[in-house]
Amino acid sequence: QVQLAESGGGLVKPGGSLRLSCAASGFTLSDHYMSWIRQAPGKGLEWISSISSSGGVINYADSVKGRFTISRDDYKNSLHLQMNSLRAEDTAVFYCARAGGNYGDAFDIWGQGTMVTVSS
Amino acid sequence: NFMLTQPHSVSESPGKTVAISCTRSSGDIASNYVQWYQQRPGSAPITVIYEDNQRPSGVPDRFSASIDSSSNSASLTISGLRAEDEADYYCQSYDNNMEVFGGGTKLTVL
Numbered sequence: 001q002v003q004l005a006e007s008g009g010g011l012v013k014p015g016g017s018l019r020l021s022c023a024a025s026g027f028t029l030s031d032h033y034m035s036w037i038r039q040a041p042g043k044g045l046e047w048i049s050s051i052s053s054s055g056g057v058i059n060y061a062d063s064v065k066g067r068f069t070i071s072r073d074d075y076k077n078s079l080h081l082q083m084n085s086l087r088a089e090d091t092a093v094f095y096c097a098r099a100g101g102n103y104g105d106a107f108d109i110w111g112q113g114t115m116v117t118v119s120s
Numbered sequence: 121n122f123m124l125t126q127p128h129s130v131s132e133s134p135g136k137t138v139a140i141s142c143t144r145s146s147g148d149i150a151s152n153y154v155q156w157y158q159q160r161p162g163s164a165p166i167t168v169i170y171e172d173n174q175r176p177s178g179v180p181d182r183f184s185a186s187i188d189s190s191s192n193s194a195s196l197t198i199s200g201l202r203a204e205d206e207a208d209y210y211c212q213s214y215d216n217n218m219e220v221f222g223g224g225t226k227l228t229v230l
Contacts, residue, residue, distance in 0.1 A: 035219060037219075037221075044208075044210065044221060044222070044223045044224040045157075045159075045165065045210050045212075045221040045224065046221065047218070047219035047220065047221060050217070050219065057217065059217045059218060061218070095164060095165075102176065103155075103167050103170035103171070103174070103176055104153065104170050104171045104174070105153055105155070105170070105171070105214070106153075106155040106167045106170035106171070106212075107155070107157070107165070107167065107212075108167055108170075108176075110164035110165055110166070111164065112164055113164060
């Protein structure tokens with residue numbers, strides 16, 4: 001079954017760090033363009049980072065540039081997001097999502113999300 | 121970069137038709153594909169339209185979408201509204217290696 005499963009969320013103090021993981025099953029993650037997308041409580045979807053299938057193109061939203069790092073472990077078929085210097089406004093559900101699959105460039109597979117709460 | 125602007129909310133009665141707009145602030149709406157996602161409370165989004173007007177298998181043909189270059193906007197139309205269509209809907213596009221989501225529209229089926 002083709003699916004994504006995020007983990008690593010939790011409660012962290014402002015200025016702290018957290019590393020999210022996204023395990024892929026049923027497909028090879030490195031064959032696809034992968035993204036992290038977040039959703040603050042009661043708010044809309046916000047794209048924050050993507051990595052190309054080759055791994056050679058990585059992009060970040062301005063809101064996280066310099067603080068977050070996306071990476072991929074092809075042996076473990078997993079995607080990661082290292083988050084440093086966390087702020088209260090980073091509190092959100094974080095989703096990993098696949099593109100370049102069944103629906104062209106659309107995000108066709110999403111994980112269930114992992115909650116990150118930044119609070120003292 | 122550009123923004124995608126959607127109405128905050130729309131509402132309509134069961135059986136009726138509703139359209140949700142998505143206006144691109146700069147750049148040509150037709151230059152990059154537009155996708156539409158449906159998100160029910162507590163769930164991850166699912167794709168209801170991709171590549172401007174393509175419907176994934178399993179999505180009812182009550183869902184359709186189009187692009188209008190004159191208004192630089194995309195539109196999602198849902199006909200024969202059903203209670204199960206009540207959800208948040210997001211448009212999404214990209215440019216310069218950046219993905220952009222609209223702010224989302226809450227659809228209420230009265």
